[in-house]
Structure formats: C-alpha cells, structure tokens
Amino acid sequence: DAKTTQPPSMDCAEGRAANLPCNHSTISGNEYVYWYRQIHSQGPQYIIHGLKNNETNEMASLIITEDRKSSTLILPHATLRDTAVYYCIVPEKSHQAAGNKLTFGGGTRVLVKP
Amino acid sequence: DGGITQSPKYLFRKEGQNVTLSCEQNLNHDAMYWYRQDPGQGLRLIYYSQIVNDFQKGDIAEGYSVSREKKESFPLTVTSAQKNPTAFYLCASSIDWDRKETQYFGPGTRLLVL
Numbered sequence: 448d449a450k451t452t453q454p455p456s457m458d459c460a461e462g463r464a465a466n467l468p469c470n471h472s473t474i475s476g477n478e479y480v481y482w483y484r485q486i487h488s489q490g491p492q493y494i495i496h497g498l499k500n501n502e503t504n505e506m507a508s509l510i511i512t513e514d515r516k517s518s519t520l521i522l523p524h525a526t527l528r529d530t531a532v533y534y535c536i537v538p539e540k541s542h543q544a545a546g547n548k549l550t551f552g553g554g555t556r557v558l559v560k561p
Numbered sequence: 562d563g564g565i566t567q568s569p570k571y572l573f574r575k576e577g578q579n580v581t582l583s584c585e586q587n588l589n590h591d592a593m594y595w596y597r598q599d600p601g602q603g604l605r606l607i608y609y610s611q612i613v614n615d616f617q618k619g620d621i622a623e624g625y626s627v628s629r630e631k632k633e634s635f636p637l638t639v640t641s642a643q644k645n646p647t648a649f650y651l652c653a654s655s656i657d658w659d660r661k662e663t664q665y666f667g668p669g670t671r672l673l674v675l
Contacts, residue, residue, distance in 0.1 A: 481662055490565075490651045490666030491604070538662045549664060551603035 456556040465522040469535030472516040484531040565667035582637045584652030593635040594653040611658040
C-alpha cells in the first residue's frame with residue numbers, strides 16, 4: 448500500500464467539525480484514498496473513499512488536494528460516538544493475491560470531548 | 562437489517578483445543594475475509610474467499626483453517642497448531658473481489674487462552 452502519514456492523536460469539541468489530515472505523497476494516479484474508523488473493541492467501519500474529486504456522504508466529507516498528495520476527512524458535527532481511531536488507507540492496485548490489501552497503520556486517535 | 566454477525570463475542574480456548582469462530586453475512590457479498598488484530602496493532606489477513614467454495618491463505622494462515630460451503634458463511638477454526646491464538650478476530654465481506662477495498666466488518670470475537 449502507498450504509505451500514508453497521519454497525526455497520532457487529536458481532540459475535538461463536541462458539535463464542532465473535526466478535520467483529520469492524511470499525507471499520501473507517493474500515491475499514484477489510479478489509487479483511491481479510503482477512510483475507515485475503529486471504535487474501541489469493535490470492527491472497523493468504512494467511512495468514505497475518493498480518487499480526485501471531493502466526496503460527501505451521510506457520515507463525512509473527503510477533501511483531496513489537487514496534486515492528490517494529501518487529503519482531509521471532515522466530520523461536520525462531531526459527537527461523542529465519533530471517538531475512535533481513524534485510518535487513512537491507499538490500497539495498491541493489484542489483481543494478485545490480497546496480501547494486506549487493507550493495511551491499517553497507526554491511524555489518528557480522535558477523542559471528542561463534551 | 563443487513564450486516565455481518567460474529568459469534569461468540571468472547572471465546573475461551575484450552576491448550577490443545579480447536580475452536581471455531583462463526584461469521585455470517587446477509588449482504589449477498591461474494592468475498593469474505595478473516596483478520597487478526599493484536600492489542601494496539603493493525604489488522605493482519607488470515608484467509609480470504611473470493612467466492613463460495615473457494616478460499617486462499619493470507620499472510621498469517623498457519624494454525625488456522627476455513628471453509629466456504631455457503632455464500633453467507635465463512636467459519637474460522639483456530640487449531641491447536643496456532644501457538645499464540647489470543648487476539649481479536651474480525652470477519653469482513655465485500656460485494657465482490659473487484660471491490661475488496663470497501664469491506665464491511667463484523668463486531669469481532671475476542672479469543673482468550675486459558
């Protein structure tokens with residue numbers, strides 16, 4: 448997987464927007480950016496993915512820079528239930544064996560405070 | 562409700578005992594996966610199945626076995642050959658192999674060795 452870099456942790460106030468950055472400077476032209484989150488002791492949850500255009504769904508927005516070397520996940524109105532580890536993933540495009548098709552690195556531990 | 566279920570939530574294994582973890586999905590997904598997560602670590606792929614009656618080893622298959630006799634079921638057996646089985650086990654599925662990056666995870670089974 449293309450290497451991604453995320454801050455290890457960040458705090459956010461309840462009701463405010465949470466902006467989670469991710470650097471992926473080695474991303475290639477046809478590789479997507481995926482975001483997952485894992486709430487403590489639960490399975491990871493898919494959030495959103497994108498290629499070059501900004502994307503929005505019911506959970507979050509994804510802003511990808513024009514050069515595609517970085518992206519930002521935006522949780523528009525953070526709630527206490529959004530406290531989790533957020534993973535930015537750029538899977539390699541491969542039709543071979545899966546291997547670590549989803550490589551969950553360190554992620555960003557987000558703590559939403561009242 | 563559509564989703565992935567795993568049972569049991571907690572499982573205790575005695576030395577030399579084989580145990581089987583259940584994973585069921587009603588999402589009509591073709592592809593299914595088993596991951597292992599150790600404390601504070603990312604996910605590692607154990608086995609995956611692209612379609613019913615087919616499965617392939619992932620990165621850490623030794624000491625594990627699977628079957629895929631039905632589309633909705635992908636049980637994982639932790640055999641006595643797995644010397645360090647204590648971990649959090651996660652099952653996932655995706656619509657098909659071409660969209661394996663968008664995986665939906667179950668709630669997980671925590672396996673403890675007595």
